Every structure is written in C-alpha cells, then in structure tokens.
Amino acid sequence: MTVKSQIDNESSGKRESKPVFLFVYSLLGIAFGIVLTRSEVLSWFRIQEMFRFQSFRMYGIIGSAIATAALSIVLIKKSTLKSASGEVIAIPKKTVGTGARYAIGGTIFGLGWALTGACPGPLFALVGNGVSVMAVAVLSALLGTWVYGFLRPRLPH
Amino acid sequence: MSTWRTASWSWYVAGPTIGLFVPALLLAGNKVFGISSNLRHICSALTPGKLEYFRYNWKNAGLWNLVFLSGVLVGGFIAVHWGTPHDIAISPATKAALTQLGLHDLSGVAPREIFSWRALLTLRGLVSVVLGGFLVGFGTAYAGGCTSGHAISGLANFELPSLIAILGFFAGGLAATYFILPHLL
Numbered sequence: 001m002t003v004k005s006q007i008d009n010e011s012s013g014k015r016e017s018k019p020v021f022l023f024v025y026s027l028l029g030i031a032f033g034i035v036l037t038r039s040e041v042l043s044w045f046r047i048q049e050m051f052r053f054q055s056f057r058m059y060g061i062i063g064s065a066i067a068t069a070a071l072s073i074v075l076i077k078k079s080t081l082k083s084a085s086g087e088v089i090a091i092p093k094k095t096v097g098t099g100a101r102y103a104i105g106g107t108i109f110g111l112g113w114a115l116t117g118a119c120p121g122p123l124f125a126l127v128g129n130g131v132s133v134m135a136v137a138v139l140s141a142l143l144g145t146w147v148y149g150f151l152r153p154r155l156p157h
Numbered sequence: 158m159s160t161w162r163t164a165s166w167s168w169y170v171a172g173p174t175i176g177l178f179v180p181a182l183l184l185a186g187n188k189v190f191g192i193s194s195n196l197r198h199i200c201s202a203l204t205p206g207k208l209e210y211f212r213y214n215w216k217n218a219g220l221w222n223l224v225f226l227s228g229v230l231v232g233g234f235i236a237v238h239w240g241t242p243h244d245i246a247i248s249p250a251t252k253a254a255l256t257q258l259g260l261h262d263l264s265g266v267a268p269r270e271i272f273s274w275r276a277l278l279t280l281r282g283l284v285s286v287v288l289g290g291f292l293v294g295f296g297t298a299y300a301g302g303c304t305s306g307h308a309i310s311g312l313a314n315f316e317l318p319s320l321i322a323i324l325g326f327f328a329g330g331l332a333a334t335y336f337i338l339p340h341l342l
Contacts, residue, residue, distance in 0.1 A: 024185050025221045029228020030235065032178055037236035037266075039171030044267040045245040045255075051327075051334040054250040060168030061175065062308060068176025069190075069313035076183055087187040094301065094311065094318040102300050102307075106322035109296025109303060110329020115289030115337065117267055119304040120297060121192040121229055123290070128233025131267055133274050133282075137290030142203075144294025145196040149210035155299065 021085055036125040044117025051114055101157040112144075165246065179310055188221055191306025193297035195219060195226045258342040271342075281341045300325065 036042045039061060050058035076089055083089055113119055116137050118126055123141065126134040148155075166174075182188040198219035201211040244264045252263060260268050269276070276282035297303040300322045302311060308326070311319025 021186050022221065022224045025182075025188075025225045026228040026231075028178065028181055028185070029225035030232040031228075032175075032225070033229040033232020033234075034236040035171065035174050035178075035232075036229065037233050038166050038240070039168075039175065040165055040245055040266075041171070041175075042233070042266065043245045044272065045247045045251070045263065047330075048255065048334065049247045049251040051330045052251055052254060054248045054254070057168045061172040062304075064169060064172030065176035065309050066312045068173040069179035069309055070315070072177070072180035073183075073313055076180060081184065083184055083187040085186040089183050089187050091183070091189055091310075091314050093314075094316050096318050099318065099321050102318045102321035103325050105296050105299025105301070106307070106325020107296070107329040107332075108292050108325075109300055109322075110326040110331075111333045111337075112289045112292030112294075112296055112329070113304070113326060114330040114333035115285045116293055117272075117285075118293075119192070120196065120293060121226075121303075121305055123293070124192075124226055124230045125233035126267065128230040128235075129237045129266055130234075131265075131272055133272055133277055133286060136277065137286045137293070140287050140290030141196055141294030141297075142199055144291040144296070145193075145298040146200045146204065146208075146211075146294075147291075148295045148298035149197070149200060149208045152208075152210050 018085075024084075032121065033125045033128055036122055037129060042118055042122030042125050042129070047114060047117040097157055101155075104156070112141075165243065176309065176313070179313060182225075186221060189306070190310045191222075191302055192226065192229075193303040193306060195222050196294050197298060198223055255342075258339060260342060284337075284341055296329070 040046050041058065041061060046058055049055045073091065081089060109119075116123065116134075118134070118137070120141065123134055123138050127138065179190045182190050197211065198215040201213060201215040201219075204211055206212055245266060247263070255263060255268075260270055262269055271281050271285045273282075277286060293303075297306075300307065302319070302322060304326070307319040307322040312323065
C-alpha cells in the first residue's frame with residue numbers, strides 16, 4: 001500500500017478541523033478514557049488474565065465491542081445517513097497484499113501488548129490514571145513508530 | 158448516574174460501550190476509530206520531511222484523532238479522581254500464577270514492582286516499559302493498526318487483514334506471557 005493511499009484511508013475529509021468538531025472529538029476522547037479505566041481493559045492484570053485464558057471477561061468485552069460496532073456499521077451502511085460534518089459515511093477497505101505486514105507487525109505488537117499490558121489507547125489513559133512511568137512507554141512507542149518509518153522500505157509488506 | 162462511577166463495569170456493559178465509539182466517530186465526522194495512527198501523526202509533526210512515511214499533512218489527516226487522544230488522557234485522569242479506588246479483581250488462578258512468578262504486590266491498576274519509576278531501571282522495568290513500549294509502537298505501525306483499529310474497527314467491518322493482525326496479536330501476546338515473563342519476573 002502506498003503512503004498516500006494509507007493516509008487517504010485515515011482521512012477522507014478536511015472539515016473535521018472546525019473547532020466545533022474538535023470539541024466533539026475531545027469529549028468522545030474523554031469518554032473513552034473513562035471507559036478504558038472503568039472497564040479495566042487498561043490494566044496489566046486484566047491483560048495477563050486474558051493471555052492466560054483465566055477469565056472470560058476480556059473476551060466478552062472485546063467480542064461484544066466488535067458485535068456492537070459491526071451491527072452499527074451494518075445499520076449505518078443500510079441507512080443513507082451522512083455524518084454531522086456532511087460527508088457520505090464510508091469505511092475504506094484495507095489492502096491485504098501478502099498479509100506479511102499484518103502477521104509480522106501484529107506479532108510484534110502482541111509481544112509489546114503483553115509486556116506493557118497496554119495497547120496505545122490505554123498507554124495514554126494510564127498516564128492520566130497516574131501511572132506516570134507509562135509516559136516513558138509512550139516515548140518508546142513513538143521511537144518504535146519512527147524506527148518503523150525508517151526501516152519501512154526494507155521490510156516485507 | 159452512579160453506575161459510571163461504580164468500581165468495575167461488567168463485561169456486557171463495558172464491551173458494547175467501547176463498540177459504540179465506532180458509530181459515534183463515523184456519525185460525527187466519517188472518522189474510523191483507531192488510536193495508533195496518532196503515534197505516526199506525532200512523529201510526522203516532530204520530524205517533518207525526513208522520512209517518506211512521515212511526509213504528509215498530519216493536521217489534515219490526524220488533528221481530530223490527536224484531539225481525541227488528548228481526551229483519553231484527560232478521561233483517565235477524571236475516572237481515577239472521581240471514582241472509587243479499588244484493586245483489579247482478577248481471578249484466583251491469575252493471582253496464583255503471578256504470585257508464583259514472583260510478584261508480591263497485586264494492588265493498583267498495574268504492578269508497582271514493574272511499572273514505577275523505582276523499577277524502571279531494573280531489568281523487568283526496562284523490558285516491560287521501554288522495550289514493550291517500543292514493540293507496541295513498531296508493531297502497530299508495521300501492522301497498520303492496534304486493538305482499536307484492527308480488533309474493533311477492522312473485524313467489525315469484516316476485514317481479512319485485521320483478522321490476520323489479531324492472530325498475530327495473540328501469537329505475540331502468548332509468546333511474551335509464557336516465554337518471556339517467566340524469565341523476567
């Protein structure tokens with residue numbers, strides 16, 4: 001996938017920069033930070049419990065989140081709703097390619113997920129929670145993303 | 158009104174609530190829920206023009222998401238300060254396994270014996286925080302998404318790449334849990 005098409009995947013419009021929409025996104029982000037905390041999915045303990053298959057909880061959370069999102073997407077696609085910003089709602093499909101980037105990248109992320117006990121959203125929510133040392137993990141993650149950008153031309157995709 | 162402050166939500170409240178962020182962002186501005194692209198946006202903002210991967214208009218592509226991410230940090234702060242402090246009620250089997258690995262303090266949201274400034278310069282702290290964080294950032298960029306972008310947005314949209322990525326997430330997570338943690342703790 002080219003860099004440009006990937007970015008197009010992430011953003012199809014430019015009206016989102018209007019302050020009123022940015023305000024909405026900040027409120028949604030705050031709500032998400034609260035949900036990550038209350039649901040305990042940001043906890044290293046919960047992630048360990050999941051990878052040890054010792055509780056249904058995380059599987060129930062992720063499974064029902066996917067089901068809710070999938071149902072919503074079906075309903076939105078069936079409707080002719082436009083977004084509040086006035087765009088036709090469309091989710092760009094990801095390119096499969098050889099699948100190597102998903103398998104290798106996914107495995108590398110999985111290692112990090114179990115070690116930190118947190119994926120990117122929870123990393124930030126944990127800093128908000130007062131686990132301030134996670135700011136170091138955030139900096140490391142930024143470095144990791146940068147190193148990927150550096151090595152990208154030489155990696156299988 | 159008191160439910161959202163309750164110590165811990167059951168999975169069937171937590172899961173659907175998380176899932177609703179997908180339609181909320183689509184309906185607000187045709188945005189696809191996914192956190193990890195923010196790491197790329199921040200790199201793009203900090204090191205403009207150096208590498209092709211970071212050469213794009215990060216404000217157009219990701220300002221909305223960076224604002225969302227700042228909210229996540231604030232939300233984490235609010236939840237902790239308005240909620241009831243409590244320990245994570247993990248299963249007895251997990252408690253036993255972690256104790257056997259050598260953890261003594263299972264209180265808080267993450268074990269202080271690993272995730273504290275005091276523990277940062279120990280081997281377990283360095284590997285968990287510094288190396289773990291690096292792998293999260295490298296892996297999500299390589300895979301083009303994390304738990305939110307692949308597991309939730311991707312699978313909900315029936316995308317094969319996301320399924321491959323999630324199998325990878327679990328392969329890596331299980332490897333770290335069973336082959337790395339026993340030597341680390």
